[in-house]
Amino acid sequence: MAAADLPLSRPLSGRYQGVWDWITTTDHKRIGLLYLYTTFVFFLIGGLMALLIRTQLAQPNNDLLTASQYNQLFTMHGTTMIFLFVVPVWSAFGNYMLPLMLGAKDMAFPRINAFAYWLIPLGGLVMYSGFFFGGSAADGWTGYVPLAEKLYSPQVGQDLWILGLHIVGIASVMGAVNFLVTIHRMRAPGMTWFRLPLFVWSMEVTSALVLLASPFLAAALAMVLLDRQLGTNFFNPAHGGNVILYQLIFWFYSHPAVYIMVLPGFGVISEILPVFTRKPIFGYRAMAMSMAAIGVLGFMVFAHHMFTVGLPLPVQIFFMAATMVIAVPTGVKIFNWLGTLWGGSIRYTSAMLFAVGFLLMFLIGGLDGVFLSSLGIDYELNGSYWVVAHIHYVLVGGSLFALFAGLYYWWPKMFGRYLNERLGKWHFWLLLIGFNLTFMPMHFLGIMGMPRRIATYSAASGWGPLNLLETIGSYLIAVAVLVFVYNAAISLHGAKTAINDPWEGNSLEWYTTSPPPPHNFDRDIPLVESNRPLRDWRLAGRQINPPGAVLP
Amino acid sequence: MKLGRAIAVGKVAVALGAAALALAAGPLPVIAGNTNFLTGGGPPTDSIDMLFYVFLACSSAVLLGVGGAILYAAVRFRRRDPDEMPRQVHGNNRLELAWTLGPLALLAALFVLNVVTVGYLRNGPSAASPAARQEIHIKVIGRQFYWTFDYPGGKSSLRTLEIPVNIPIELTTSSLDVIHGFWVPNLGAKIDALPGIVNHAFIEANREGTFGGQCYEFCGVGHDQMLITVKVVSMSQYQSYLQHLPKSST
Numbered sequence: 001m002a003a004a005d006l007p008l009s010r011p012l013s014g015r016y017q018g019v020w021d022w023i024t025t026t027d028h029k030r031i032g033l034l035y036l037y038t039t040f041v042f043f044l045i046g047g048l049m050a051l052l053i054r055t056q057l058a059q060p061n062n063d064l065l066t067a068s069q070y071n072q073l074f075t076m077h078g079t080t081m082i083f084l085f086v087v088p089v090w091s092a093f094g095n096y097m098l099p100l101m102l103g104a105k106d107m108a109f110p111r112i113n114a115f116a117y118w119l120i121p122l123g124g125l126v127m128y129s130g131f132f133f134g135g136s137a138a139d140g141w142t143g144y145v146p147l148a149e150k151l152y153s154p155q156v157g158q159d160l161w162i163l164g165l166h167i168v169g170i171a172s173v174m175g176a177v178n179f180l181v182t183i184h185r186m187r188a189p190g191m192t193w194f195r196l197p198l199f200v201w202s203m204e205v206t207s208a209l210v211l212l213a214s215p216f217l218a219a220a221l222a223m224v225l226l227d228r229q230l231g232t233n234f235f236n237p238a239h240g241g242n243v244i245l246y247q248l249i250f251w252f253y254s255h256p257a258v259y260i261m262v263l264p265g266f267g268v269i270s271e272i273l274p275v276f277t278r279k280p281i282f283g284y285r286a287m288a289m290s291m292a293a294i295g296v297l298g299f300m301v302f303a304h305h306m307f308t309v310g311l312p313l314p315v316q317i318f319f320m321a322a323t324m325v326i327a328v329p330t331g332v333k334i335f336n337w338l339g340t341l342w343g344g345s346i347r348y349t350s351a352m353l354f355a356v357g358f359l360l361m362f363l364i365g366g367l368d369g370v371f372l373s374s375l376g377i378d379y380e381l382n383g384s385y386w387v388v389a390h391i392h393y394v395l396v397g398g399s400l401f402a403l404f405a406g407l408y409y410w411w412p413k414m415f416g417r418y419l420n421e422r423l424g425k426w427h428f429w430l431l432l433i434g435f436n437l438t439f440m441p442m443h444f445l446g447i448m449g450m451p452r453r454i455a456t457y458s459a460a461s462g463w464g465p466l467n468l469l470e471t472i473g474s475y476l477i478a479v480a481v482l483v484f485v486y487n488a489a490i491s492l493h494g495a496k497t498a499i500n501d502p503w504e505g506n507s508l509e510w511y512t513t514s515p516p517p518p519h520n521f522d523r524d525i526p527l528v529e530s531n532r533p534l535r536d537w538r539l540a541g542r543q544i545n546p547p548g549a550v551l552p
Numbered sequence: 553m554k555l556g557r558a559i560a561v562g563k564v565a566v567a568l569g570a571a572a573l574a575l576a577a578g579p580l581p582v583i584a585g586n587t588n589f590l591t592g593g594g595p596p597t598d599s600i601d602m603l604f605y606v607f608l609a610c611s612s613a614v615l616l617g618v619g620g621a622i623l624y625a626a627v628r629f630r631r632r633d634p635d636e637m638p639r640q641v642h643g644n645n646r647l648e649l650a651w652t653l654g655p656l657a658l659l660a661a662l663f664v665l666n667v668v669t670v671g672y673l674r675n676g677p678s679a680a681s682p683a684a685r686q687e688i689h690i691k692v693i694g695r696q697f698y699w700t701f702d703y704p705g706g707k708s709s710l711r712t713l714e715i716p717v718n719i720p721i722e723l724t725t726s727s728l729d730v731i732h733g734f735w736v737p738n739l740g741a742k743i744d745a746l747p748g749i750v751n752h753a754f755i756e757a758n759r760e761g762t763f764g765g766q767c768y769e770f771c772g773v774g775h776d777q778m779l780i781t782v783k784v785v786s787m788s789q790y791q792s793y794l795q796h797l798p799k800s801s802t
Contacts, residue, residue: 067773067774067775067776068773071770071772071773071775139770139772140770144730144731144769144770146729146730146731146747147730147731147770147771147772152696152729152730152772237747237748237749238748241748242748242749243731243746243747243748243749244746244749277629277638278631278636278637278638279638279639279640279641280640280641280642282641282642282643282644283642283643283644283648284642284643285643286643286648308733308741308742308743308744309744309746309751310743310744310746310749310751310752313670313671313674316670317667317670320663320666321663324659324660324662324663325656325659327655327659328652328655328656328659331651331652331655332648332651332652334618335618335647335648335651336643336648337622338618338621338622338625339641339643339644339647341622341625341626341629342625342629343629343638343639343641344625344629344638345629345631345632345636345637345638346625346626346629346630346631347630347631348630356622356626359622360619360622360623363614363615363618363619363622364615364619367611367614367615368611370607370611370659370662371604371607371611374603374607374662374666375666375667375669375670375673376599376600376603376666376669376670376673376741377600377603377604377607379600379673379740379741379742380589380600380604380735380737380741380742382742382768383733383735383742383768383769384768447588447589447590448587448588449587449588449589449735449737449764449765449766450587451733451735451766451767451768452768452770453770453775454766454775454776455773455775455776456776457776461587461764
């Protein structure tokens with residue numbers, strides 16, 4: 001019996017046994033599911049906040065929300081979606097799939113894994129508790145000083161926001177160490193670096209980014225907390241503090257964080273395309289290396305968020321150059337995904353639809369970002385709705401589409417049941433239309449001079465019609481999400497009919513039952529000889545699905 | 553043959569990009585409002601507009617070329633027979649090199665174009681030019697939740713800035729409390745107004761009229777009320793305006 005199996009305390013019996021098992025679990029699959037459930041709840045909460053924001057902005061001079069309520073909502077919407085949803089949701093797939101893909105029995109540190117997970121809901125509750133103590137943080141997810149200082153944000157919600165982020169940050173670092181050690185030490189025999197599934201590569205690079213960047217966020221937040229609670233003057237210009245310092249440290253984390261949020265999505269797409277085209281990924285090594293390049297370059301572009309703070313021109317020019325260069329490895333990925341589609345035999349499951357949707361939406365999100373790299377264009381569009389459009393094309397069109405692709409793809413493995421494909425297609429098309437209705441007009445609003453984060457605007461601005469269109473689009477997104485929730489609900493109430501390998505997969509997670517047994521594999525794993533081991537074995541005539549299994 | 557096909561796709565992309573540029577250059581500036589930098593207003597905005605249209609042309613070409621190729625492949629290569637097994641292509645070094653170096657060259661060109669423009673946008677006309685010698689200096693001060701403008705001669709105005717046409721205006725921005733952002737889209741580059749740090753910016757108008765703008769850096773509950781109105785008038789009107797302004801209190 002491995003150490004990981006020892007119960008943390010004497011188990012309860014009877015009625016609460018099941019709940020107790022989940023609370024004390026150190027099984028990477030259960031922890032992965034806990035991450036999934038928790039982050040999905042946060043996604044729904046953040047989505048409700050977005051709907052309130054969009055409703056407030058639907059018409060000029062609207063007074064549905066006060067400015068103070070609006071500011072709390074957009075702050076907590078951004079914080080929720082970034083720190084409680086997109087960043088930790090990849091730990092759901094990472095935890096569930098990574099050991100399976102490596103042919104391992106569990107993560108390297110199962111108890112640290114459980115601890116890291118439980119910090120996520122705790123951190124979220126700490127942040128949200130501000131709502132009950134005179135209001136939450138209300139200065140944006142960026143928490144710029146001096147607005148976040150006690151003088152301008154006296155509410156305790158600001159301190160709780162900082163503490164909550166610290167807690168979530170600790171969870172991220174623990175998770176990252178766990179992923180790194182697991183990838184480095186627990187690969188199946190024969191699984192060399194260039195035979196790793198690309199999702200594993202993406203988690204490797206992401207975890208390295210988390211490990212190196214997160215301490216900087218912690219440092220920036222700790223300095224604000226010290227200023228607020230102990231009267232230090234890091235950011236108080238009256239006593240020699242510098243307000244730019246915060247932004248430099250904050251973005252040194254928060255730009256890599258964008259890659260932390262989207263790289264695992266790249267990995268998911270690189271898993272799905274080969275399976276549903278029946279082709280190998282085009283340029284495997286370039287795909288792995290471009291992720292590593294993005295990881296390194298990701299640390300060198302952070303000041304492009306600060307082109308209007310008055311940094312010296314040579315510094316700005318350096319960061320413009322670095323920002324443009326990072327578009328190159330990103331472009332390589334898009335081209336190689338296109339190369340994977342080209343000449344393939346494409347089967348449109350819902351997972352594949354979302355993957356192709358990802359390619360197109362992320363392409364737009366990449367291109368509208370290039371405008372912002374320009375010293376000149378950014379002097380107009382910085383801080384405008386163009387930026388809001390860009391970040392949502394990357395994080396919704398990119399990360400969220402990849403996430404749904406991954407959910408449809410791995411759902412049978414995780415739950416032993418299929419999602420309804422017809423509802424999946426409804427989900428996809430509603431989301432695609434709603435998403436573009438909501439975020440495409442934001443480009444035009446940015447050009448028309450609408451700044452982000454304003455609680456309302458005058459009718460004379462001419463921004464009303466496009467805002468109304470966006471609000472309608474956002475309700476459509478809500479309908480799409482409800483379709484998915486309904487799909488998930490009926491699937492989870494259905495019979496467990498999923499076979500081991502429903503999609504003719506390439507990687508080891510399909511070499512076991514759906515869902516897998518407690519220690520993942522009930523049979524020995526043969527030597528891995530390529531980056532598509534399962535396909536090799538299938539072609540060699542090895543039995544992967546039980547006899548008589550029917551592919552969906 | 554594969555390479556030939558890729559080149560053909562590239563040619564189509566360039567043609568489509570040019571078409572998109574023609575389309576986009578038409579309707580975009582028509583979007584109404586006096587807070588739209590694409591409707592022009594002065595020399596700095598004109599150079600930003602030039603950059604914008606160049607970027608728009610390039611990105612439209614890429615969007616239509618690459619997006620079009622993705623859509624084409626997504627439709628053309630649908631599975632038609634459940635037993636179909638496509639050719640197992642693992643990659644193509646020449647193609648991959650091409651789509652690494654191609655974008656790099658394009659971005660390098662855009663980079664150079666930016667570098668030659670940016671000094672003017674930030675610092676205004678070079679000190680040697682005749683225009684620069686008659687620059688007017690105005691102090692912009694942000695606070696929760698309004699702007700004040702200090703003119704030469706100790707005069708000051710609130711929320712509305714009045715400037716003469718066809719003269720470069722040098723702005724120094726600062727803040728008395730949190731970070732604010734000074735943005736008048738039609739007249740030039742935006743710049744932060746920071747507490748404890750003085751920033752320099754420059755605007756210029758080449759036509760008379762009223763232009764709008766507002767704070768773009770979130771500054772608290774009154775953020776949406778930090779509007780800026782800029783009245784561009786003739787030099788003589790500007791001078792009589794200054795005479796009637798009260799003295800600055802700061």
